[in-house]
Amino acid sequence: MADLPKSIEIREEGPREGFQIEKEFIPTARKIELINALGKTGLKHIQIVSFVDPRRVPNAADADEVVAGMTTQPGVHYTGLWLNDKGFERAVATKRLHINGGLNLSASDAFIKRNQNRSIAEQLASLPASLEKYKAQNVEIDGGLLSAAFGCNYEGDVSAAKVVDLVGKMVDVARNGGVPFKRLTLADTMGWATPLSIKRTVGAVQDKFPDLDIVLHLHDTRGMGIANAYAGLEMGVRRYDAAVAGLGGCPFAGHKGAAGNVCTEDLVFMCDEMGIETGLDLNALIECANLAEEIVGHPLPGAVMKGGSLKLLREKLQAA
Amino acid sequence: MADLPKSIEIREEGPREGFQIEKEFIPTARKIELINALGKTGLKHIQIVSFVDPRRVPNAADADEVVAGMTTQPGVHYTGLWLNDKGFERAVATKRLHINGGLNLSASDAFIKRNQNRSIAEQLASLPASLEKYKAQNVEIDGGLLSAAFGCNYEGDVSAAKVVDLVGKMVDVARNGGVPFKRLTLADTMGWATPLSIKRTVGAVQDKFPDLDIVLHLHDTRGMGIANAYAGLEMGVRRYDAAVAGLGGCPFAGHKGAAGNVCTEDLVFMCDEMGIETGLDLNALIECANLAEEIVGHPLPGAVMKGGSLKLLREKLQAA
Known part of the structure; x- marks a missing residue:
């Protein structure tokens, strides 16, 4: 039987991923309500907003107000996403976010x-300048993210060899810039991965870059999210992005239907039941999932929020 | 990397599992419509009805009419479920069903x-008489099913040791009755399994009974269905029960929320993408899933029916 990790870290992306895809504008106070609730579940990393053009992502319009209005918890990193200098400057200006200057690339031109x-090629060519800008502002840089690392709705399959090649180029940029490249997020942005391709691609990256700390960012578009996370666990991957209730989806990924991230509380449930520590409170997460569903006003794909936790059921059975 | 099977067989249970849990009566003609459509997807085994008390399962009331009205496809086994002699006699009387006399037991008293x-104990004690009755009627017997094999909402966890013990008792009944016990269905009736408990329990059964052909009957109650099927594939399990669109749930299992079987087309998608043959037409199954959703009149949990098949997307990308 595969050796599963003793513990993992889950980085919550529900508020950012979840709200950005909604067409109706969600009131700022309700966004803050979910972020504040998530801050009390044991999560150490919560990505809460996108600093992007509100003409393209209407629910990103109040990013600055959301950050100003939330109640932070000690020891929790609150983060934002940006795609250009203007977004980065807005994130820094909030003075309340953990700013990490990742080197980001995509495995799909389309x-x-x-x-x-x-x-x-253009994005790759721009990375050294990004890196110098981060260095000039004393922003921490410790790795990067590769999007569409398992396939792309506009381009098709992405091979493990292509991923290894692009990761090598990101590592080179970091080395040439004199910063560490310790952490790599492999993002299945459009839900193309299967447990087998997770194993192939993660395995190929681990073989070539054995010291890299891999993060899996998984979408459940085609129902493979939890199975892909399990495949990651079997490969020893210890960090996962996830979204409470399975909120989310990329507004530019061309999905129809369910497109959210792998569901935080379903992933925590699997880990709890398999003896893998997450440091998170499953019942508190289920309450957040119910709150998220109420806020967006339509059913969300999370399963444990509907099926119920087994811990609670065991306690009830023991008491009876 | 684990050695996955080259091919698997999926047994469809959507019509039986899916309709029995609906509160509103579904017209007989619509039940038949779904069964007829499923018969054209490549499926070789379709469980279509329950011969049970319609006061307990109202949608089982028209089981005989459904069987009489369907259009059978050559080479497809249509089956029914029964829980007592009366149900068995009704199934036989249809003369259109494949009658297989399984020795069925539960791992949970509650x-x-x-x-x-x-x-x-009472169920176990009744098995020799069931077996003799099947033999007297020349009904094929080749194994049995153990329900609640991974846990029970009314009793709690079920250990691999208990499963092995009960399987041994079922094997003994078969041996004493002079019939083969070749096939064992392990049913996660109430969605308690995780990939780890699948591996533990399947592994324990395989160790003790290496010649048994194991079938996994998985429910997606807590979002683990596809991950559990993947764990089964890694253990070499080659037969899976599934339900189109994730239809279903046991009316006596005490679920709230989503409770259906692992979703047929999501499982086929995973297998297609990992190079495991199922003999099934994914696009035809997606059409059946959409039909099932229309018939029950509420959203069903299948993901690929919403996220779309990658085969079609690849064809579109290649044509462009």
Whole structure:
């Protein structure tokens, strides 16, 4: 039987991923309500807003107000997402966010073109300047993210070899810039991964870069999210992005239907039941999931929020 | 990397599992419509009806009419479920069903009490008589099913050791009765399994009974269905029960929320993408899933029916 990790870290992306895809504007106070509730579940990293053009992502319009209005919890990193200098400057100006200057790239030309209006080569060429800017502002840089790392709705399959090649280029940028590249997020942005491709691609990256700390960012678009996370666990991956209630989806990914991230509380349930520590309170997360569903006003895909936790059921059975 | 099977067989249970849990009566013609559509997807086994008391399961009231009205496809086994002699006799009397006389047991006293109003010991004691009755009628017997094999909402966890013990007792009944016990269905009736408990319990059964052909019957109550199927694939399990669109749930299992079987087309998608043959037409299954959703009149949990097949997307990308 595969050796599963003793503990993992889950980084919550529900508020950012979840609200950005909603068409109706969600009131600022309600966004803050969910963020404040998530801060009390044991999560150490919560990505809460996108500093992007509100003409493209209407629910990002109040990002600054959301950050100003939330109640922070000690020891929790609250983060934001940006795609350009202006967004980065807005994030820094809030003075309440943990700013991490990742080197971000996509494995799909077609996707990065739609998402950021440039090619892989153009994005790669821009990374040294980003890095110098981060260094000049004393922003921490410790790695990066590769989007569409398992396939792209606009381009098709992405091979493990292509991923290894692009990761090598990101590592080179970091090395040439004199900063560490310790952490790599492999993002299945459009839900193309299966447990087998997770194992192949993660395995290929681990073989070539054995010291890299891999993060999996998984979408449940085609129902593979939890199975893919399990495959990651079997490969020893110890960090996962997830979204409470399975909120989310990328507004530029061209999905129809359910497109959210792997569901935080379903992932925590699997880990709890398999003896893998997450440091998170499953019942508190289920309450957050119910709150998220109430806020967006439509059913969300999380399963444990409907099926119920087994811990609670066991306690009830023991008391009876 | 684990050695996955080259091919698997999926047994469809959507019509039986899916309709029995609906409160509103579904017109006979619509039940038949779904069964007829499923018959054209490549499925070789479709469980279509329950011959049970319609006062307890109102949608089972028209079981005989459904069987009489469907259009059978050559080479497809249509089956029904029964819990007592009367149900068995009704199934035989249709003359259109494949009758397989399984030796069925539950790993939970509390569950079998609610479901069939008897204890494990009473059920076990009744098996030799069932077997003799099947033999007297020349009904094929080749194994059995153990329900609640991974846990029970009314009793709690079920250990691999208990499963191995009960399987041994079922094997003994078969041996004493002079019939083969070749096939064992392990049913996660109430969605308690995780990939780890699948591996533990399947592994323990395989160690003790290496020649048994294991079937996994998985429910997605807590979002683990596909991950559990993947764990089964890694253990070499080659047969899975599933339900189109994730239809279903046991009316006596005490679920709230989503309770359906692992979703047929999501499982087929995973297998297709990992190079495991199912013999099934994913696009035809997605059409059946959409039909099922229309028939029950509420959203069903299947993901690929919403996220779309990658085969179609690849064809579109190649044509562009």
